[in-house]
Amino acid sequence: MKKLIIFVTLPLMLIVGAGMGAVMFGLIPGFDPLGTQKKHGMESANSEPKEEPFLNEAPPTFAAPPPGAVTFQLEEFVxxxxxxxxxxxFMLLSVALELKDEAAQIRVTTLEPRIRDKVIIFASSLNEQELNGFDGINRIRDGLWVRLREIIEKEDLLNLQILKMTIK
Known part of the structure; x- marks a missing residue:
């Protein structure tokens, strides 16, 4: 009887548990028992979320600044x-922020310690291989863009420029 429990019941419980876990974490495509995903065509035209440009990656470096924009250069980071x-x-990093106007620059100046903290924490999590070449510059630029938008008001921060990045 004990062998029946060990060889039949335990594997059955393991399979049922794995299936429940797959359902809970949404690993089964097309299967949504709780209805958490929105059905296509069911939303009204007014309820669609407005997509914000440059949400997860920085705007292009060649984008022209609007009139009245100011550049705020942060002190170099080691x-x-x-x-x-x-x-x-070590990495030597120099960053310039393109801000909406002088008032935004004053607000960002007060946030500089938090900005420095975010930059140091993000950049220190990377290694030398992740920062090599053009992709490395884009990786750090996009990562900083996402993290700085958490601190700085979204309409104040227009762009982000990497002025210098040296790894030694």
């Missing part, structure tokens, strides 16, 4: 990168 080497790898 950041210790993740490494498996026996000696540290």
């Amino acid at each position: 950041i210790n990168l993740q490494t498996e080497r026996h000696y540290p790898v």
Whole structure:
């Protein structure tokens, strides 16, 4: 009797548990028992969320600033990168923020310690291989864009420029 429990009941419980987990985490495509996903064609035209441009990546570097925009250059950052080497790898980073106007610059100046904290925490989580070349510059630029938009009001921050990025 004990062998029946071990060889039949336990695998059956494992399969049922794995199936429930797959349903709970939405791993089964097209199966939504709780109706959490919106059905296509059921939303009204007014209820569609307005898509915000440049939500997860920074605007292009060549985008012309609007009239009255100001550039606010942050002090240089010296950041210790993740490494498996026996000696540290540092990154020297210089960033300029393109802001809406002078009033936005005053507001951002008061947020500078929080901005520096976000930049250092994000950049120190990266390693030297992730920052190589053009893709590395875009990775850090897009990552900083997302994190700085959490702190700075969205209409104040227009663009972000990487002025200098040196890894030693």
